[in-house]
Amino acid sequence: MAAIGFCAHDHTACVAEMMAHAEAHCAAEGLNFTPVRQRALEILLREHRALGAYDLLAQLAEDGLGSQPPVAYRALDFLVKAGLAHKIEALNAYVACVHSGAEHTPAFLICRGCRAVAEADTALTSGRLGEAAAAAGFHIERTVVEAQGLCPACQGPAP
Amino acid sequence: MAAIGFCAHDHTACVAEMMAHAEAHCAAEGLNFTPVRQRALEILLREHRALGAYDLLAQLAEDGLGSQPPVAYRALDFLVKAGLAHKIEALNAYVACVHSGAEHTPAFLICRGCRAVAEADTALTSGRLGEAAAAAGFHIERTVVEAQGLCPACQGPAP
DNA sequence: ACAGGGATGTTATAACATATCAATCCCGAA
DNA sequence: TTCGGGATTGATATGTTATAACATCCCTGT
Numbered sequence: 116m117a118a119i120g121f122c123a124h125d126h127t128a129c130v131a132e133m134m135a136h137a138e139a140h141c142a143a144e145g146l147n148f149t150p151v152r153q154r155a156l157e158i159l160l161r162e163h164r165a166l167g168a169y170d171l172l173a174q175l176a177e178d179g180l181g182s183q184p185p186v187a188y189r190a191l192d193f194l195v196k197a198g199l200a201h202k203i204e205a206l207n208a209y210v211a212c213v214h215s216g217a218e219h220t221p222a223f224l225i226c227r228g229c230r231a232v233a234e235a236d237t238a239l240t241s242g243r244l245g246e247a248a249a250a251a252g253f254h255i256e257r258t259v260v261e262a263q264g265l266c267p268a269c270q271g272p273a274p
Numbered sequence: 275m276a277a278i279g280f281c282a283h284d285h286t287a288c289v290a291e292m293m294a295h296a297e298a299h300c301a302a303e304g305l306n307f308t309p310v311r312q313r314a315l316e317i318l319l320r321e322h323r324a325l326g327a328y329d330l331l332a333q334l335a336e337d338g339l340g341s342q343p344p345v346a347y348r349a350l351d352f353l354v355k356a357g358l359a360h361k362i363e364a365l366n367a368y369v370a371c372v373h374s375g376a377e378h379t380p381a382f383l384i385c386r387g388c389r390a391v392a393e394a395d396t397a398l399t400s401g402r403l404g405e406a407a408a409a410a411g412f413h414i415e416r417t418v419v420e421a422q423g424l425c426p427a428c429q430g431p432a433p
Numbered sequence: 434a435c436a437g438g439g440a441t442g443t444t445a446t447a448a449c450a451t452a453t454c455a456a457t458c459c460c461g462a463a
Numbered sequence: 464t465t466c467g468g469g470a471t472t473g474a475t476a477t478g479t480t481a482t483a484a485c486a487t488c489c490c491t492g493t
Contacts, residue, residue: 252426267411
């Protein structure tokens with residue numbers, strides 16, 4: 116299941132590929148992929164972990180791309196709406212999407228040690244919760260599925 | 275006010291029963307179920323929906339049980355640790371548990387109209403996400419499963 | 434009496450997020 | 464060309480959620 120998990124990979128290439136995907140996606144959708152938004156996504160991709168809005172803002176500020184909170188929140192809002200990033204509700208933090216803009220219902224494995232995030236997929240609405248919702252007449256619009264714990268790298272060393 | 279699973283019920287009896295369960299649970303576990311904590315749980319039970327910490331604080335303050343944020347957060351922390359309440363991460367809000375302190379991995383249906391919350395159960399860790407976690411060597415400690423949408427009562431009237 | 438732990442009171446501040454309005458840029462219509 | 468509108472960005476202020484830090488009180492075992 117598609118998680119780019121907690122494993123090593125060619126990160127430079129990974130970032131470049133995802134940026135290219137994002138650019139293509141925005142072009143196709145008629146979305147305005149401005150410098151601030153590009154840089155925001157690039158920062159999230161490079162980190163490959165959950166980043167707070169103010170962490171992102173600090174890095175944007177280093178590049179002279181804005182220093183006030185709305186700058187970061189606007190960029191994040193754009194990325195989330197475009198499907199290029201996700202909010203991790205349990206951390207009030209944000210992470211780049213690894214599925215390049217396709218429609219999906221993400222599920223996350225979140226390491227509390229290093230805040231690394233692996234993205235998987237769920238069919239939650241067709242499972243037990245979906246049944247419960249249907250039985251209650253509840254109309255599901257959005258799902259949040261987040262599992263917190265320790266990634267392999269953080270299990271050994273620190274207790 | 276609405277819902278245990280979004281349906282009508284004898285709420286006074288419901289609250290009383292849950293409070294009795296909570297008291298018994300705390301006694302059994304040697305937990306100190308103080309007046310502030312009792313009142314906090316009672317408020318959550320009466321509302322039967324997600325309540326912000328500051329909403330709770332306001333109601334506690336009306337009873338002269340404290341007026342500063344830590345009062346509310348300490349009470350909520352106690353209730354959550356004791357399994358008597360849950361945090362709804364997607365709303366940064368809190369809700370009384372309807373399963374009286376038993377160990378469980380809760381899943382929620384959250385109405386964005388009235389903030390009513392229905393609590394179900396998941397076997398998430400044994401499902402697809404569990405498999406993904408196992409494959410990645412990820413150790414799950416806690417899960418957050420929250421479905422947002424509209425409850426039956428909020429689907430018809432307001433758009 | 435007194436030490437220690439748990440609960441609470443109090444002050445202050447950290448961390449996360451948005452409202453509002455002004456300035457700018459780009460593009461298409463008149 | 465000029466105008467106007469929409470989208471984006473800049474800037475200020477503020478709202479909302481959460482915790483740190485330290486003082487006090489009260490109960491309990493010695």
